[in-house]
Structure formats: structure tokens, C-alpha cells
Amino acid sequence: MKFVDQAKIKVISGKGGNGCISFRREAYVPRGGPDGGDGGKGADVIIYADESLNTLLDCQYQQLYRGRHGSDGKGKNQTGRSAEDLIIKLPPGTQIFDANTDELIVDLDEPNSSVIIAKGGRGGQGNTKFATARTQAPRRAQPGEPGQELDLRLELKLIADVGLVGLPNSGKSTLISRVSNARPKIADYPFTTKVPGLGLVRGPDGRDFVMADIPGLIEGAHDGAGMGDLFLRHIERTRILLHLIDPSPLDEPSAIERFKVIMSELASYSYEVSHRPMIVVITKMDIPENKSAAEELSKFIEEQGLPVKRISAISGEGVRELLFEVSRTLQTSGAKK
Numbered sequence: 036m037k038f039v040d041q042a043k044i045k046v047i048s049g050k051g052g053n054g055c056i057s058f059r060r061e062a063y064v065p066r067g068g069p070d071g072g073d074g075g076k077g078a079d080v081i082i083y084a085d086e087s088l089n090t091l092l093d094c095q096y097q098q099l100y101r102g103r104h105g106s107d108g109k110g111k112n113q114t115g116r117s118a119e120d121l122i123i124k125l126p127p128g129t130q131i132f133d134a135n136t137d138e139l140i141v142d143l144d145e146p147n148s149s150v151i152i153a154k155g156g157r158g159g160q161g162n163t164k165f166a167t168a169r170t171q172a173p174r175r176a177q178p179g180e181p182g183q184e185l186d187l188r189l190e191l192k193l194i195a196d197v198g199l200v201g202l203p204n205s206g207k208s209t210l211i212s213r214v215s216n217a218r219p220k221i222a223d224y225p226f227t228t229k230v231p232g233l234g235l236v237r238g239p240d241g242r243d244f245v246m247a248d249i250p251g252l253i254e255g256a257h258d259g260a261g262m263g264d265l266f267l268r269h270i271e272r273t274r275i276l277l278h279l280i281d282p283s284p285l286d287e288p289s290a291i292e293r294f295k296v297i298m299s300e301l302a303s304y305s306y307e308v309s310h311r312p313m314i315v316v317i318t319k320m321d322i323p324e325n326k327s328a329a330e331e332l333s334k335f336i337e338e339q340g341l342p343v344k345r346i347s348a349i350s351g352e353g354v355r356e357l358l359f360e361v362s363r364t365l366q367t368s369g370a371k372k
């Protein structure tokens with residue numbers, strides 16, 4: 036499925052129905068009083084955070100969301116029917132901005148929550164409401180209130196507990212497919228992963244958490260190299276990062292340099308993200324040549340004050356221990372961003 040994480044839409048809530056001008060007509064009553072009913076309320080436009088969605092793709096196909104109008108009031112004091120509200124379902128993690136002022140209106144960070152983004156117009160009052168002692172046959176009623184029109188910019192930032200970062204081919208997708216229900220494509224060429232994906236991990240201590248796999252980063256990503264760093268917005272709202280690194284001594288530049296590339300791309304992207312709790316994960320430990328390279332790399336990383344784990348997502352070595360460490364770190368790393 037195509038992944039879309041930005042969209043522009045227009046929403047228009049329904050206009051209220053008009054109030055009615057009407058007079059009673061009854062046999063033997065020559066001049067009945069007013070009996071014009073009120074108009075019904077126009078549809079609210081409501082945004083709902085639907086957990087089953089994880090892209091804004093629908094909003095590329097449909098860009099205009101218009102609520103229905105309330106019905107007009109009628110004689111015999113009948114109130115017009117209120118329009119049914121229009122519900123737009125968006126993935127949790129969507130931020131909704133006013134497209135003109137760029138002000139954040141709502142952050143849809145709670146799954147299953149909803150918010151009225153445009154209120155439907157009130158129905159106008161019928162002439163019954165205008166009757167007074169002096170004006171017993173009012174010839175006026177109120178028009179329905181117009182709906183609200185808003186141009187919105189939507190930006191999806193996935194909400195996950197753990198974000199995977201690393202160079203292409205470092206084994207991010209292999210790990211997420213081993214430990215979670217996610218089944219991304221895995222291959223030995225760079226940029227296999229083109230869109231972010233979420234996986235639900237059943238932690239070894241029984242606590243579940245959500246992991247986000249994102250496309251690989253390369254040197255200069257903040258300037259647009261490779262897939263650029265746009266996808267980093269999907270790790271903005273994670274609580275901890277796993278930085279995966281393939282320790283292979285055969286690749287250039289050295290593993291230590293490769294580690295630094297990712298650290299500096301994170302720093303160029305955001306101070307906050309680069310200071311998030313991180314566990315460095317040295318991957319592919321089933322390959323014999325990697326053993327001594329991993330030794331040297333671990334030493335260097337520990338000197339930077341970061342925790343290091345070694346795993347093989349293929350043989351499973353070290354994976355359970357890594358998940359314990361992730362779970363422990365999640366418990367001490369405070370609330371979700």
C-alpha cells in the first residue's frame with residue numbers, strides 16, 4: 036500500500052436550515068397564530084483517530100469534505116431535521132494545521148479520540164419564536180447560520196515507542212520482521228524500505244510496544260541525499276531509538292565512521308531527536324568476520340556513554356536480551372512524545 040504522510044484538505048460544515056414563516060390554518064379560526072418551526076442544525080465535521088489507518092492516502096483521493104445542511108423548519112411548528120455529522124477518519128499521529136496560518140489546531144495523538152473541527156451552523160428560528168404581545172403575526176424568521184470553511188494541512192507523524200535508525204542494509208527491516216508482526220521487504224540493496232512501517236512487538240516480559248522501521252539514512256540525508264531525512268519525522272514521536280549498525284570490516288568507510296554518520300544526521304535533523312535515549316545495536320553477528328570488528332566498535336560506542344547490544348536477526352542470537360533492554364529502557368524513559 037502506498038504511504039502518504041502529508042495532505043491538504045478543505046472541510047466545510049453544514050449550514051443550518053432556515054426558520055419557517057407560517058401561520059396556522061384551522062377550520063373556523065380565521066386568523067391563526069404563527070407556527071413556523073426552526074431550521075435543523077447543519078452537520079459538524081468531526082475528525083476521528085482510527086487505529087486501523089496508518090497513512091493519509093485517502094485524503095489524496097478526497098480533498099473536499101462537505102457536511103450536509105440542516106433541513107428548513109416547516110409549518111405546524113415542525114423543526115427541520117438536523118444533518119448527520121460528517122466523520123473523517125485519519126490515522127492517529129496526524130497533526131492538523133490551519134493551512135493559511137500554519138497554526139496547529141489539533142494533534143490527533145490519542146487513538147479513538149475525536150474532535151469537532153468545523154461546527155455545523157445553527158438552525159434559524161421560525162416565526163413562532165418572534166411572536167410578541169404587539170406582533171402576534173410576525174412575518175419574519177431567521178436564516179440558518181452558515182457552515183464553517185477551513186483549509187487544513189495534515190501531517191502524519193507515526194506514534195511508536197521505539198524507532199529504528201541506521202544506514203541502508205543495516206538490518207532494520209530484518210529485525211522488525213523477526214520481533215514483530217510487521218513484514219517489510221528485506222533485500223541486500225540500499226533503500227529497500229521506501230516507506231515507514233509499524234510493528235507490534237510482544238516484549239519478553241509481557242509488555243507490548245510499537246516499533247517503527249524507517250528508510251535508511253546516508254551521509255547528507257539532511258540535504259536530501261538518498262531518501263533524505265523527511266522520514267525522520269516518524270521517529271520524532273518515539274521514546275527511544277535503536278541505532279542499527281552492520282559492523283562489517285569489508286565496507287567503507289569504517290564501522291566507527293558509519294556510526295558517526297548517523298549520529299551527525301540525527302543531530303542535523305533535531306537536537307531533541309539526537310538526545311533521545313538510544314541503544315546501539317550491532318547486527319549480523321552470525322557472520323564470523325564481524326566478531327572482531329564488533330569488539331572494536333562496541334568499545335568505541337561505550338566510550339561515548341551509549342549502551343550497546345550485539346545481535347543476529349537471522350540466527351536470533353542476542354535478540355531476546357535486546358528486547359529486555361528495550362523494555363527496561365522504555366519503563367525508565369518517561370511518557371510518549
Ligand SMILES: Nc1nc2c(ncn2[C@@H]2O[C@H](COP(=O)(O)OP(=O)(O)OP(=O)(O)O)[C@@H](O)[C@H]2O)c(=O)[nH]1
Binds near residue numbers: 222226228251348
Ligand atoms: N547474515 C545476516 N544478514 C542479515 C542480518 N540482518 C539483515 N541481514 C541482511 O542484510 C540485508 C539488508 O537487510 P534489511 O533488513 O533489508 O536492511 P535495512 O536496514 O532494512 O535496509 P534499508 O531498508 O535499505 O534501509 C539483507 O540481505 C538481509 O538478509 C543478520 O542478522 N545476519
Ligand SMILES: [Mg+2]
Binds near residue numbers: 208221
Ligand atoms: Mg529496510
